[in-house]
Amino acid sequence: MNGTVFQADGRTPAPNVILYVHHTNAEGRYANGTGESEWSRRHGRLRGWLRTRVNGTYSITTIKPAPYPGRNNPAHIHMFVLDPRKPDPYWIDDVVFDGEFGVYEQYRTARLNQGGPGIVKLTSRPDGMLHARRDIRLLA
Numbered sequence: 001m002n003g004t005v006f007q008a009d010g011r012t013p014a015p016n017v018i019l020y021v022h023h024t025n026a027e028g029r030y031a032n033g034t035g036e037s038e039w040s041r042r043h044g045r046l047r048g049w050l051r052t053r054v055n056g057t058y059s060i061t062t063i064k065p066a067p068y069p070g071r072n073n074p075a076h077i078h079m080f081v082l083d084p085r086k087p088d089p090y091w092i093d094d095v096v097f098d099g100e101f102g103v104y105e106q107y108r109t110a111r112l113n114q115g116g117p118g119i120v121k122l123t124s125r126p127d128g129m130l131h132a133r134r135d136i137r138l139l140a
């Protein structure tokens with residue numbers, strides 16, 4: 001997954017923004033965290049931080065998460081933003097996969113679009129990797 005983080009104007013790239021990303025494993029669980037921190041225990045192994053480049057871009061290489069077992073939530077990737085101009089981090093809409101389980105009309109209309117829409121289209125690349133693009137608009 002990759003994308004560009006923009007300032008609230010939706011046009012100006014935002015460098016040096018920290019993104020914290022976490023998601024379930026292929027069984028829909030936040031698993032295999034370590035005891036190093038509460039966040040590791042709660043969010044499992046599939047998590048990490050990055051800093052946007054000078055041109056505001058970022059990229060993440062990971063696996064595709066699965067939905068929570070036995071629930072109606074779509075598979076999703078959680079994202080939090082730490083904007084260097086703001087004192088506190090904040091969440092933005094989860095990334096979910098267009099056309100997949102749980103991404104139905106009611107779900108779509110209930111989204112807040114915080115950070116911009118997080119409903120992404122997955123495409124297959126020649127090397128077999130799936131690709132998604134999620135651009136982010138910072139809050140004003």
Ligand SMILES: [Fe+2]
Nearest residue numbers: 023024076078
């Ligand atoms: Fe979740």
